[in-house]
Amino acid sequence: MAQPSTPQIIRSRRHQEPSNATLSPAAQAVELHELDAVNSRRTPQAPPNSSGISPSHSVSAQTSRGDSVGVAKDLATRGSNGITALSNLVYPTKTLGYFATSGLIVNRIIGSGIFDLSPVLLDLVGSKGVALCIWLLGCLISWAGVLLYIEYGVRFPLTGGELYYIDFLGLGPPLLITYMYAVMFVVIIGSQGNGLAFGSAVQVAVASNPLSVDGGLQKLLGIGIVGLVCLAQAKSRGFSVQLSNAIAVYKILLLTFISVLGFAALANARTESAQKSFTSQYGKENFANAFSGTSSNVYNYGLATLFILRAFHGYENSNLILEEIRRPLGDEFRVFRRSAKVSILVIGALYVLVNVALFAACSTEELRQTPDGTALFFQKIFGASHQARRASGIVRAISAFGCVIAHTYTLARVKQEIGRMGILPFPEFWAKSTQGGAPGPALLLHWIFTSILIAATPLNDANGYYVMSVLSTLTRTWVCVLLGTALLLAPRLKAFRQAGESWRAKSIPQLRPRAGTYIVLFLALLYTSANAFVFIFSWFPADLQKGYYSGKSLLPAYVSPTVGVSFSILGGLYWIWDRRLLPAVGYRLEVEAEQSDGNVVHMSFKRYISGPSLKIYSFFDSTMKKLNAVWRHRAEGDASVTAPLSRTYLTSSNARRLGT
Numbered sequence: 001m002a003q004p005s006t007p008q009i010i011r012s013r014r015h016q017e018p019s020n021a022t023l024s025p026a027a028q029a030v031e032l033h034e035l036d037a038v039n040s041r042r043t044p045q046a047p048p049n050s051s052g053i054s055p056s057h058s059v060s061a062q063t064s065r066g067d068s069v070g071v072a073k074d075l076a077t078r079g080s081n082g083i084t085a086l087s088n089l090v091y092p093t094k095t096l097g098y099f100a101t102s103g104l105i106v107n108r109i110i111g112s113g114i115f116d117l118s119p120v121l122l123d124l125v126g127s128k129g130v131a132l133c134i135w136l137l138g139c140l141i142s143w144a145g146v147l148l149y150i151e152y153g154v155r156f157p158l159t160g161g162e163l164y165y166i167d168f169l170g171l172g173p174p175l176l177i178t179y180m181y182a183v184m185f186v187v188i189i190g191s192q193g194n195g196l197a198f199g200s201a202v203q204v205a206v207a208s209n210p211l212s213v214d215g216g217l218q219k220l221l222g223i224g225i226v227g228l229v230c231l232a233q234a235k236s237r238g239f240s241v242q243l244s245n246a247i248a249v250y251k252i253l254l255l256t257f258i259s260v261l262g263f264a265a266l267a268n269a270r271t272e273s274a275q276k277s278f279t280s281q282y283g284k285e286n287f288a289n290a291f292s293g294t295s296s297n298v299y300n301y302g303l304a305t306l307f308i309l310r311a312f313h314g315y316e317n318s319n320l321i322l323e324e325i326r327r328p329l330g331d332e333f334r335v336f337r338r339s340a341k342v343s344i345l346v347i348g349a350l351y352v353l354v355n356v357a358l359f360a361a362c363s364t365e366e367l368r369q370t371p372d373g374t375a376l377f378f379q380k381i382f383g384a385s386h387q388a389r390r391a392s393g394i395v396r397a398i399s400a401f402g403c404v405i406a407h408t409y410t411l412a413r414v415k416q417e418i419g420r421m422g423i424l425p426f427p428e429f430w431a432k433s434t435q436g437g438a439p440g441p442a443l444l445l446h447w448i449f450t451s452i453l454i455a456a457t458p459l460n461d462a463n464g465y466y467v468m469s470v471l472s473t474l475t476r477t478w479v480c481v482l483l484g485t486a487l488l489l490a491p492r493l494k495a496f497r498q499a500g501e502s503w504r505a506k507s508i509p510q511l512r513p514r515a516g517t518y519i520v521l522f523l524a525l526l527y528t529s530a531n532a533f534v535f536i537f538s539w540f541p542a543d544l545q546k547g548y549y550s551g552k553s554l555l556p557a558y559v560s561p562t563v564g565v566s567f568s569i570l571g572g573l574y575w576i577w578d579r580r581l582l583p584a585v586g587y588r589l590e591v592e593a594e595q596s597d598g599n600v601v602h603m604s605f606k607r608y609i610s611g612p613s614l615k616i617y618s619f620f621d622s623t624m625k626k627l628n629a630v631w632r633h634r635a636e637g638d639a640s641v642t643a644p645l646s647r648t649y650l651t652s653s654n655a656r657r658l659g660t
Contacts, residue, residue, distance in 0.1 A: 090433035095326040101339035103248035107406035108314030112197040112396040129290035138308035139348035144523035150507035160417035161319035183571030190450035193469035195222030198400035205393030215459035247402035255350040262357020273383030302537030320410040416442035475564030477535040484528030586611030
């Protein structure tokens with residue numbers, strides 16, 4: 001990791017001077033208002049920052065809520081009612097290079113799903129040939145997603161990713177979609193799937209009967225591992241990155257080893273013990289009639305596509321921490337762009353090879369009947385043994401652990417940015433950094449909601465883990481559709497214009513701008529269509545009432561999209577409360593100022609109180625003063641209290657003085 005070299009970013013259009021200095025003050029205000037309507041509050045600038053500090057930190061003032069016209073005058077008239085709360089956000093002094101950035105992407109994508117998904121996918125589509133085609137389609141969709149997110153990252157290079165991309169597009173009423181996304185992200189987007197996978201894998205690895213998994217213990221282990229990772233990252237950023245790098249290397253070597261075993265299976269090579277234990281088809285025989293038994297159920301293909309999107313989910317991981325990635329001179333987005341591309345190419349190739357290996361070693365019937373495809377694979381090559389199941393548990397536990405690390409590292413920083421925007425209650429607490437620049441409060445927030453989701457997972461239902469594990473992926477499909485559609489319209493959208501010029505693709509710099517733009521637009525269409533297909537078909541009842549390894553009735557599959565959309569709607573209702581109802585009764589919060597001091601951003605959140613809110617506050621304040629006087633009188637044993645009391649207002653854990 002090296003010292004950062006990042007471009008300066010002005011995070012609000014409100015901090016830009018109008019381009020025509022001869023305009024009248026009224027005209028300048030109108031022009032500033034129009035710029036604000038186009039790109040909301042934040043926009044990147046190109047000039048490099050000579051101080052070497054992350055770009056977000058050269059901001060002189062921030063007013064992310066309220067009108068841009070007449071802001072100074074408005075503040076002057078209402079300043080007497082302002083209650084200021086301060087918070088510091090500390091950015092790392094060292095940035096992430098190729099290895100660390102790729103490690104976070106690899107760990108985010110390669111979880112335990114690759115070891116469990118192949119049998120499920122084969123059960124859905126019915127044949128190995130179609131299953132491999134689905135995997136290849138997943139590689140193509142993921143490549144399209146990588147290029148799409150690179151375009152957004154280059155255009156809007158801010159930590160927070162989708163949070164700011166949605167904001168910049170300026171769709172609908174101001175901040176409405178941002179609130180919907182923020183609430184959905186805080187509540188649903190967590191590490192619950194991999195936490196539960198870790199809890200199950202650990203029990204398989206250590207239990208005498210590997211097929212016996214206790215649901216309560218699984219949840220406890222899942223909550224514990226996420227909490228342990230959050231605590232470790234709050235204490236040491238460097239150790240977390242190094243551990244992520246080590247596990248990423250392990251995952252790549254593991255998939256490479258399985259791929260090599262697959263080539264051995266194709267050559268009919270295996271141990272004598274395996275030959276005696278299994279008399280079923282092996283090697284090339286398993287690819288005879290590869291397309292026989294193919295399913296014609298459209299819903300199954302929608303579900304298979306969802307599983308594939310989940311298997312590749314994480315290619316956008318570097319976008320979420322873009323301000324922590326090194327930006328070398330000359331081509332400042334080279335590390336970001338190449339890390340994402342190389343990671344997804346390597347993972348895509350290994351995913352296909354691992355499935356070829358699995359299909360070569362195991363017959364279709366064996367895969368559709370086994371609860372553990374990885375253990376079956378090792379047994380078909382090395383011989384039947386309980387140790388194979390334990391080895392499978394260890395492999396999956398380490399993979400899930402690495403995924404939790406990458407999830408937590410990036411998602412917590414997005415949640416910190418949500419606090420920084422003033423969307424969460426008590427934003428001064430959630431936005432601040434703790435030891436070593438770690439987003440301590442955001443890590444706590446991440447653990448709280450992940451724990452709630454893990455505890456709420458109905459593991460007694462055969463479909464319970466599926467519903468919870470795909471919840472975040474399925475919920476994000478509407479965001480992917482929105483961003484994909486916006487990129488298709490990028491040549492016509494003002495948000496994508498730079499220096500007055502229309503948008504041109506920058507994710508494939510090796511090609512001419514026109515050719516690269518056409519390729520990116522085609523892939524954006526594919527990406528948008530795939531996500532729209534998954535989102536639409538996820539609402540249809542599943543013809544899967546014969547549960548996987550269970551004959552019991554299942555929890556309906558549409559529970560996932562229903563829960564996800566419900567929390568997005570809840571975000572819209574919260575927007576009405578925070579942006580409409582509270583200001584109507586005289587209360588509003590503004591992110592008043594952001595000032596840089598080295599790698600520390602000093603943020604000021606100011607609460608303005610008037611009308612009914614001021615009356616309520618005055619009553620509360622006077623009551624607290626009276627109680628304070630009584631308590632002081634009792635403590636001091638004095639008959640009367642004559643000293644005047646200061647007017648204070650408590651926010652979070654600190655006392656904030658009310659300006660007069």
